[in-house]
Amino acid sequence: MTDIAEERRRLRDAATVVLPGFRTLSPAEEFRQIADWCDANHVARDFYGEGELIAGLERKVAGLLGKQAAVFMPTGKMAQAVALRIWTERAGVDRVGLHPTAHPVIHEAESYQALFNIHGVIVGHRLRPLTAADLDAQAQPMACLMVELPLREAGGLLPAWEDLVALRDHAAARALPLHMDGARLWESLPFYERDAATVAGLFQSVYVSLYKGIGGIAGAILAGDADFVAEARLWQKRLGGVVVQLSPMIASIALRFDHRLAMMDALHRRAVDLARSLSRVPGIRIAPEVPATNMMHVYLDAPPERLQSARDAIARAHGVWVVPDARPAEVPGWSLVELTVGDTILELPDADVVVWWRRLLEEARS
Amino acid sequence: MTDIAEERRRLRDAATVVLPGFRTLSPAEEFRQIADWCDANHVARDFYGEGELIAGLERKVAGLLGKQAAVFMPTGKMAQAVALRIWTERAGVDRVGLHPTAHPVIHEAESYQALFNIHGVIVGHRLRPLTAADLDAQAQPMACLMVELPLREAGGLLPAWEDLVALRDHAAARALPLHMDGARLWESLPFYERDAATVAGLFQSVYVSLYKGIGGIAGAILAGDADFVAEARLWQKRLGGVVVQLSPMIASIALRFDHRLAMMDALHRRAVDLARSLSRVPGIRIAPEVPATNMMHVYLDAPPERLQSARDAIARAHGVWVVPDARPAEVPGWSLVELTVGDTILELPDADVVVWWRRLLEEARS
Numbered sequence: 001m002t003d004i005a006e007e008r009r010r011l012r013d014a015a016t017v018v019l020p021g022f023r024t025l026s027p028a029e030e031f032r033q034i035a036d037w038c039d040a041n042h043v044a045r046d047f048y049g050e051g052e053l054i055a056g057l058e059r060k061v062a063g064l065l066g067k068q069a070a071v072f073m074p075t076g077k078m079a080q081a082v083a084l085r086i087w088t089e090r091a092g093v094d095r096v097g098l099h100p101t102a103h104p105v106i107h108e109a110e111s112y113q114a115l116f117n118i119h120g121v122i123v124g125h126r127l128r129p130l131t132a133a134d135l136d137a138q139a140q141p142m143a144c145l146m147v148e149l150p151l152r153e154a155g156g157l158l159p160a161w162e163d164l165v166a167l168r169d170h171a172a173a174r175a176l177p178l179h180m181d182g183a184r185l186w187e188s189l190p191f192y193e194r195d196a197a198t199v200a201g202l203f204q205s206v207y208v209s210l211y212k213g214i215g216g217i218a219g220a221i222l223a224g225d226a227d228f229v230a231e232a233r234l235w236q237k238r239l240g241g242v243v244v245q246l247s248p249m250i251a252s253i254a255l256r257f258d259h260r261l262a263m264m265d266a267l268h269r270r271a272v273d274l275a276r277s278l279s280r281v282p283g284i285r286i287a288p289e290v291p292a293t294n295m296m297h298v299y300l301d302a303p304p305e306r307l308q309s310a311r312d313a314i315a316r317a318h319g320v321w322v323v324p325d326a327r328p329a330e331v332p333g334w335s336l337v338e339l340t341v342g343d344t345i346l347e348l349p350d351a352d353v354v355v356w357w358r359r360l361l362e363e364a365r366s
Numbered sequence: 367m368t369d370i371a372e373e374r375r376r377l378r379d380a381a382t383v384v385l386p387g388f389r390t391l392s393p394a395e396e397f398r399q400i401a402d403w404c405d406a407n408h409v410a411r412d413f414y415g416e417g418e419l420i421a422g423l424e425r426k427v428a429g430l431l432g433k434q435a436a437v438f439m440p441t442g443k444m445a446q447a448v449a450l451r452i453w454t455e456r457a458g459v460d461r462v463g464l465h466p467t468a469h470p471v472i473h474e475a476e477s478y479q480a481l482f483n484i485h486g487v488i489v490g491h492r493l494r495p496l497t498a499a500d501l502d503a504q505a506q507p508m509a510c511l512m513v514e515l516p517l518r519e520a521g522g523l524l525p526a527w528e529d530l531v532a533l534r535d536h537a538a539a540r541a542l543p544l545h546m547d548g549a550r551l552w553e554s555l556p557f558y559e560r561d562a563a564t565v566a567g568l569f570q571s572v573y574v575s576l577y578k579g580i581g582g583i584a585g586a587i588l589a590g591d592a593d594f595v596a597e598a599r600l601w602q603k604r605l606g607g608v609v610v611q612l613s614p615m616i617a618s619i620a621l622r623f624d625h626r627l628a629m630m631d632a633l634h635r636r637a638v639d640l641a642r643s644l645s646r647v648p649g650i651r652i653a654p655e656v657p658a659t660n661m662m663h664v665y666l667d668a669p670p671e672r673l674q675s676a677r678d679a680i681a682r683a684h685g686v687w688v689v690p691d692a693r694p695a696e697v698p699g700w701s702l703v704e705l706t707v708g709d710t711i712l713e714l715p716d717a718d719v720v721v722w723w724r725r726l727l728e729e730a731r732s
Contacts, residue, residue, distance in 0.1 A: 009410060009417075027409045027613045031401035038394035044375060045393060051375075074440055078606025111604040115481055211610055218610045238477040239605045240444025244577055244584045247393045248614040 008325075011312055015321035019353055022215055022342030030217070034248060037255040046247050053250050060257075061221045065206050066197025069229035070221045072210075072250070073241055076183055077108050079207040079222040082235040083179045084112050084144065086228060087205070090177075091143035097123040098146050099130055101153035103181060129159035132170040145171060148181040149188050149199070155287040155297030155338075156184065158191050168202040177204035186213045186261055187293040190268035204228075213294070214260050216253030219246075263343065267294035271341040277350040283361050294341040298357075302364035304328055304335045310363035314356065322356045374691075377678055381687035385719055388581055388708030396583070400614060403621040412613045419616050426623075427587045431572050432563025435595035436587045438576075438616070439607055442549055443474050445573040445588040448601040449545045450478050450510065452594060453571070456543075457509035463489040464512050465496055467519035469547060495525035498536040511537060514547040515554050515565070521653040521663030521704075522550065524557050534568040543570035552579045552627055553659040556634035570594075579660070580626050582619030585612075629709065633660035637707040643716040649727050660707040664723075668730035670694055670701045676729035680722065688722045 012018065013026070025033065037043075043053055054072055062070035073079045080103065088094050096112070098105050098120040104112050105120060112118040121142060124134035129151050147167070150156040159167070171178050180203040182188075185196060192199055200206045205224035210216045222232050236242055271291040279286045283301035300307060304326040315321050326335035345353055378384065379392075391399065403409075409419055420438055428436035439445045446469065454460050462478070464471050464486040470478050471486060478484040487508060490500035495517050513533070516522040525533070537544050546569040548554075551562060558565055566572045571590035576582045588598050602608055637657040645652045649667035666673060670692040681687050692701035711719055 005416075013410060024411060026404070027411060027617065028401045028404035031397045031404060031614065031617075035394045035397035035401065038392070038397060043393045044379060045390060050371070073606070074609050075606045077603070077608070081604075081606055108606075109600050109603045111606070114601075114604050217614060218612075234475050237443070237475045238447075238480050239607075240439070240441045240447055240474075240477070241606060242443070243440050246584075248397065248583060251393065251397075 008308075008312060011315040012321045014319070015315050016319040018321045018344050019356060020321075020324050020342070021340050021344065023344055030252065031248075033255065034251045038247070038251055041254075043247060043251060046245055046250075048242055048244055049246055053254070054246055057250055057254055058221065061208065062223050064196045065200040065208070065223045067200065067206065067223035068226040070223035071229050071232050071236065072246065073220050073222060073236055074218060074243055074249070075241075076181075076207055076209050076220040077103070077111065078236065078239055078241045079220045079232075080104060080146070080179070080181060081108075081111050081115065081239065082232045083205045083207065083222060083224075084118055084146070085116050085235055086231050087144035087177055087179065088116065088118055091141070093141045093143045095119045095121055095140065095142050096144050096146065097121050097135070097138060097142045099124050099148060099151070100126045101151065102146055102148060103183070104146070106153075127154045127157075129154070129157055129163070130167060131159070131163055132166040135167060135170050135176075142176060144177045144179050144204070146179045146181055147203070148183070150184055150191075150293050150295070152184065152295070152338075156187070156291060156293040156295035157288050158188055158292040161192055161194070164202060179203060180206040182206050182208040183212060184209070184293055184295070186264055187267070187295070190265045191292045210253045210257075213264065214253055215256050217249050219249045219253055263346075264294070266346060267341050267343075270294070270346055271296060274341060274345070274350055274353060277354050278357060281354060281358055281361065283365075284357065296339050296341075298323075298337045298339050299329050299331075300326070300335045300337065300361055300364070301333065302335060302361060303333055306364040307335050307337075307360065310360050313363060314359060320356055322360045374674075374678060377681040378687045380685070381681050382685040384687040384710050385722060386687070386690050386708070387706045387710065389710055396618065397614075399621065400617045403617055404613070407620075409613060409617060412611055412616075414608055414610055415612055419620070420612055423616055423620055424587065427574065428589050430562045431566040431574070431589045433566065433572065433589035434592040436589035437595050437598050437602065438612065439586050439588060439602055440584060440609055440615070441607075442573055442575055442586040443469070443477065444602065444605055444607045445586045445598075446470060446512070446545070446547060447474075447477050447481065447605065448598045449571050449573065449588060449590075450484055450512070451482050451601055452597050453510035453543055453545065454482065454484055457507070459507045459509045461485045461487055461506065461508050462510050462512065463487050463501070463504060463508045465490050465514060465517070466492045467517065468512055468514060469549070470512070472519075493520045493523075495520070495523055495529070496533060497525070497529055498532040501533060501536050501542075508542060510543045510545050510570070512545045512547055513569070514549070516550055516557075516659050516661070518550065518661070518704075522553070522657060522659040522661035523654050524554055524658040527558055527560070530568060545569060546572040548572050548574040549578060550575070550659055550661070552630055553633070553661065556631045557658045576619045576623075579630065580619055581622050583615050585615045585619055629712075630660070632712060633707050633709075636660070636712055637662060640707060640711070640716055640719060643720050644723060647720060647724055647727065649731075650723065662705050662707075664689075664703045664705050665695050665697075666692070666701045666703065666727055666730070667699065668701055668727060669699055672730040673701050673703075673726065676726050679729060680726060686722055688726045
């Protein structure tokens with residue numbers, strides 16, 4: 001870690017008010033909470049994922065997703081690589097459909113190509129969700145189509161329910177399985193006003209994250225039919241993903257799972273309100289205009305380095321951490337911040353949040 | 367987990383005396399210890415392996431192994447798959463040499479074949495370490511030769527130092543890199559009376575475990591030249607092995623690393639003594655006759671199921687856990703137990719250990 005990154009981490013940890021994201025515990029606080037939970041729940045040591053703690057979580061998430069089975073994996077990257085591998089073998093076609101901003105396309109060092117010689121066809125457009133028309137434009141055989149709900153790189157945009165059903169219908173018509181990148185599926189349920197099983201019911205396999213909205217230390221679930229999950233366990237082993245003890249990850253997930261799920265409606269409402277208030281600030285634009293989840297992209301009319309310096313200065317002077325790191329937007333001189341609305345601002349009025357964003361922008365431009 | 371496996375776990379956890387292996391903490395105790403350690407060492411949250419906690423451990427192990435660099439991975443399977451992948455690409459030869467009992471051959475669902483289309487040539491014989499002659503018998507080109515120190519499936523047998531040097535010399539003569547499966551390298555150092563860097567110096571890349579002898583929650587290190595390790599990080603990412611937070615694993619390793627390393631001499635001596643005493647019991651044979659590390663194979667003249675029932679009965683009646691699960695030996699009616707000598711019997715006289723083994727055998731045969 002560079003010195004400046006290290007200083008920024010310290011500033012964030014020391015801030016008394018953190019506007020983006022969820023309250024984070026120090027490792028020591030986190031482990032003490034896990035220890036207490038393990039005591040209260042008589043948790044025994046696990047060995048290569050055996051035992052009721054892990055099996056219970058897998059069953060619970062499979063049930064929520066309406067799938068026959070589910071397997072815990074240490075990372076979502078592994079879960080999705082495994083899904084692509086299984087679908088290509090089943091189809092006898094080493095080709096899958098991927099959105100231009102799919103996680104495997106932009107964040108995984110071409111894993112699917114390097115490990116499995118899979119050809120990833122780019123389907124759809126960068127800033128909007130996959131549609132039935134996007135799929136129809138690809139006549140070539142594909143083993144599966146990966147669909148991210150919500151579309152992180154478009155600020156957490158979600159397709160309308162009818163559009164998602166249409167995509168599923170067109171896929172079904174050509175017997176194409178849909179795999180869901182549901183890294184933020186839990187966060188998408190308020191938008192659809194449907195339960196997870198109904199949304200997941202449109203997909204043959206589903207990955208969900210257990211650390212983003214759920215807040216565990218790390219971990220992912222891959223769910224699907226029983227035979228799909230049995231195969232997934234074999235590939236997890238081959239990828240070196242069967243860790244000798246998983247209890248810290250699992251306990252950290254289990255102890256807050258229900259609480260975090262129950263929070264999603266409130267987080268979504270809070271994000272919608274905040275977006276409305278933020279969009280009134282000159283020099284700020286929000287995408288999507290009405291957030292579909294608890295995340296949004298905030299565009300600011302100032303360069304990233306200046307925003308970050310201003311953010312750091314505010315943290316030093318006032319103990320308020322306003323934004324995560326920014327990146328350059330397409331429009332020269334503008335920045336993009338990925339904002340996740342977590343529990344830190346649930347009870348905070350818009351005015352008390354927006355005042356800091358105004359200040360940030362003023363200082364960055366001064 | 368089956369009901370009987372679950373009952374056995376409970377019996378073991380409830381035993382007041384556990385003869386094999388190391389003292390294990392309950393998850394709650396473990397996490398409390400980690401929490402205290404994190405407090406005392408001001409540990410900050412990590413993000414995808416960044417930060418001094420992990421970098422510090424990697425540097426420390428690289429230094430101990432005398433290598434330029436090292437990378438932490440969640441499992442040894444991943445570390446070794448990555449090593450094979452890098453060496454085959456460098457050699458332009460998709461063929462590696464593996465001992466018949468190499469971990470990738472017997473425990474990884476043919477990972478190297480399934481992921482990388484690598485041909486694993488079986489070199490050497492099941493119950494003895496690889497020799498220069500074994501290597502010479504394979505004239506075909508290979509990208510690397512994996513050498514396990516010690517040979518777990520032969521009770522932890524180690525080649526004599528001179529034989530290991532000869533193997534290295536023959537490999538060097540044909541420019542063949544040696545990769546060490548050092549899952550129990552730390553446990554091998556008393557036998558060689560050499561430091562880790564000297565032993566690792568015979569190898570171009572080294573995997574060591576951080577949970578077996580070291581006692582961490584999970585984790586492995588892959589060490590080698592700086593460019594090798596840089597490539598390894600890329601493959602780790604592709605395999606889905608870059609976990610978003612690693613601090614629990616790392617803290618659990620760091621807090622006992624030095625203490626466990628310092629214990630290895632005593633554990634080896636204790637194993638040698640115990641083997642001598644056990645071998646005097648009729649119906650017990652030990653391999654290797656003189657343990658090379660803190661592990662040995664104990665052969666018993668009784669079938670596995672009867673041994674296990676006797677073990678469970680002793681645990682119920684006396685709160686003493688005598689042996690791990692047994693498996694059938696080649697000789698009909700005999701069993702094989704893999705015995706690791708840990709800290710639980712360091713201070714216990716041989717007589718107090720052997721009495722339970724005698725009793726176990728008597729009850730199993732009655």
